[in-house]
Amino acid sequence: MARSAARPTPTPATTRRRTLVALATLGVLVLVVAAGVLYRLTSASAPTPGLAPEGDWDVAAQHALAAAPMPVLPGAAAQPQPLATAGAGEPIVLPAASGSPVEGWIPAEFPATPQGALAQVVALWEAALVGADPAVLERAYRALSLPGAPDPAAAVPHRAVVALRAGAGLPATGTVSDLHVDFAITHGLVKGSTDEGRYAVVCVLGELSVSYHAHAARGGLGDCQALRFSGSGWRISPTPLPAVAPHAWPGSQFAVIAGYREVVRDA
Known part of the structure; x- marks a missing residue:
C-alpha cells in the first residue's frame, strides 16, 4: 500500500511570509467583508410594506430609513491615499458620556440627539475592536443591545475581525500574543432619525490598523447601526x-463623496 506523503512542517520563514500575505490583504479586507453582506444590501433596499406600529414606535418609518441605500464606492476607496482638500461639511461634535460605563469598560449614556447616537457607536467599536476578538466584540454589542436586536455576528466589524483571524491562521477567539489592533474612528455621518429623534441611523468611519510579528497593514472601515433611545x-x-x-x-x-464628516470629541 502506498504511503501518503507527509505534509511538510512550516518553517518560521514560511509562517512569516503567510502572515505578511494575510496582513497585506487588510487594505482590501473590506471588500471581502462587503461581499459577505451583499445580501443585506439586497434585502434592505426593498421596502417592507404593512409594518404595524410597535408601541409608540413608527416601525415602518424606521425600516424605511434603515433600508435607504448608501453611496457605493469602489474597492480602492478603502486603501490608504491622499486626503481631500475640503471636507463634506462642518465637523460633528460628539457629546461626552454621562453615565457609568456598560460592563465597566464601554462608555455609555449619551444625550438623546443624533450626535449622541453617533457617539455611542464610536464608543462601542473603539472599545470592542481592541484585540480583534470576536467573543469580546459580541459581549460588547449585546451589552448595548435591546432585546431582539440583530445578531452581532452580522455586523461588519465582527465579520472583519473573523476574516482577519482566519486569513492570518489565528485562533478564532482569545488573546493572541503580538497581535495589536486599533480602530481609530475619525469620521461619521447621521443618516437620519425618526420618532421625534428617538430612533437614529448613524455611520462611523475609521482606520483599522493591525500589526502582527512586525508586519502591519491599514484600511478604512465603515459601519452603520440603528439605535433607539431607551x-x-x-x-x-x-x-x-x-x-x-x-x-x-x-x-x-x-x-467626502460618501458624506462622512470629521468627528470632534467633546471634552
Missing part, C-alpha cells in the same frame, strides 16, 4: 441592520 441612553435597535456603510480611507475624497 431610558437614559442609546441602544442597538430591535430592527434589521441598516444598509451597509461605504468603506473609504478616512478624510479621502471618497469619504
Whole structure:
C-alpha cells in the first residue's frame, strides 16, 4: 500500500511570509467583508410594506430609513491615499458620556440627539475592536443591545475581525500574543432619525490598523447601526441592520463623496 506523503512542517520563514500575505490583504479586507453582506444590501433596499406600529414606535418609518441605500464606492476607496482638500461639511461634535460605563469598560449614556447616537457607536467599536476578538466584540454589542436586536455576528466589524483571524491562521477567539489592533474612528455621518429623534441611523468611519510579528497593514472601515433611545441612553435597535456603510480611507475624497464628516470629541 502506498504511503501518503507527509505534509511538510512550516518553517518560521514560511509562517512569516503567510502572515505578511494575510496582513497585506487588510487594505482590501473590506471588500471581502462587503461581499459577505451583499445580501443585506439586497434585502434592505426593498421596502417592507404593512409594518404595524410597535408601541409608540413608527416601525415602518424606521425600516424605511434603515433600508435607504448608501453611496457605493469602489474597492480602492478603502486603501490608504491622499486626503481631500475640503471636507463634506462642518465637523460633528460628539457629546461626552454621562453615565457609568456598560460592563465597566464601554462608555455609555449619551444625550438623546443624533450626535449622541453617533457617539455611542464610536464608543462601542473603539472599545470592542481592541484585540480583534470576536467573543469580546459580541459581549460588547449585546451589552448595548435591546432585546431582539440583530445578531452581532452580522455586523461588519465582527465579520472583519473573523476574516482577519482566519486569513492570518489565528485562533478564532482569545488573546493572541503580538497581535495589536486599533480602530481609530475619525469620521461619521447621521443618516437620519425618526420618532421625534428617538430612533437614529448613524455611520462611523475609521482606520483599522493591525500589526502582527512586525508586519502591519491599514484600511478604512465603515459601519452603520440603528439605535433607539431607551431610558437614559442609546441602544442597538430591535430592527434589521441598516444598509451597509461605504468603506473609504478616512478624510479621502471618497469619504467626502460618501458624506462622512470629521468627528470632534467633546471634552
